[in-house]
Amino acid sequence: MSTEPVLEVESLTLAAKSKEILVNNISFSLARGESLGLVGESGSGKSLTLRAILGLLPRGVEQTGGAVRSKVSSAMVFQDPRGALDPLCPVVKQLAEVVYYRQQVSRRAARTIALELLERLGLPDSLRKKDRYPSQLSGGQCQRVVIALALACKPGILLCDEPTTALDVTVQRQIIDTITSLQHELGFAMVFVTHNLAIAANLCSRLYVMKQGQIVEHGETLSLLQHPADPYTQMLIDSVLPLPELELEGSRQ
Numbered sequence: 001m002s003t004e005p006v007l008e009v010e011s012l013t014l015a016a017k018s019k020e021i022l023v024n025n026i027s028f029s030l031a032r033g034e035s036l037g038l039v040g041e042s043g044s045g046k047s048l049t050l051r052a053i054l055g056l057l058p059r060g061v062e063q064t065g066g067a068v069r070s071k072v073s074s075a076m077v078f079q080d081p082r083g084a085l086d087p088l089c090p091v092v093k094q095l096a097e098v099v100y101y102r103q104q105v106s107r108r109a110a111r112t113i114a115l116e117l118l119e120r121l122g123l124p125d126s127l128r129k130k131d132r133y134p135s136q137l138s139g140g141q142c143q144r145v146v147i148a149l150a151l152a153c154k155p156g157i158l159l160c161d162e163p164t165t166a167l168d169v170t171v172q173r174q175i176i177d178t179i180t181s182l183q184h185e186l187g188f189a190m191v192f193v194t195h196n197l198a199i200a201a202n203l204c205s206r207l208y209v210m211k212q213g214q215i216v217e218h219g220e221t222l223s224l225l226q227h228p229a230d231p232y233t234q235m236l237i238d239s240v241l242p243l244p245e246l247e248l249e250g251s252r253q
């Protein structure tokens, strides 16, 4: 893997219009093809950091310091897949529109590429028909469409904002596996925001732990989880519920 950074976030500071600091002086860089995890409690500034990278801060928030430098384009997979889709537009048409505008191909080619993308993401034939709307898809299927929308932009960096939080655990696993194999195939780098340390450990080679808008600790994933230096990281690890029966089984051996 090349170590040349595709993204550099340097001393990024974001504030509300009320001047309250929401993200405070954070820095990290991302290498080509690398996966970096942002973890931390609710409200710690993870989503705002992703939005700053995308260049799409919400109303009422502004960048008051630092810089985001990137050599490649970014696309985002949002937490709520249904909310990210237009309920009144057929799924294939939504995707073909993005392909048409972002890849600058003909309408016919855009539709063909859209259908190929949906097939690659494992959407069944029956749901790739032109009269299928988001309401006819399950949550996991909607999230596959949202990932297809992001990939249609041919991003160098995929920004994932808790993309599996709204899904049940078996579907979570399938989506994570899909993202992993697409990353191997297409080579994009990834910033992955999650509350779920198990998902972060599976996907990300480095973790940044955020608390109240600041990075309290960062490091290589396994060593950070095995030897956390900051009590807040330890608290996050301790708050993961163990499976009691499996623990018991383990202690009997």
Ligand SMILES: Nc1ncnc2c1ncn2[C@@H]1O[C@H](COP(=O)(O)OP(=O)(O)OP(=O)(O)O)[C@@H](O)[C@H]1O
Binding pocket: 016, 017, 022, 040, 041, 042, 043, 044, 045, 046, 047, 048, 049, 058, 059, 060, 061
């Ligand atoms: N548009 C906004 N205007 C003012 N404050 C905001 C706005 N959006 C977010 N915030 C505040 O910024 C802080 C960080 O929010 P952010 O959404 O980045 O947290 P998060 O770590 O992603 O949380 P979660 O895991 O719950 O999604 C929070 O205190 C939030 O209330």
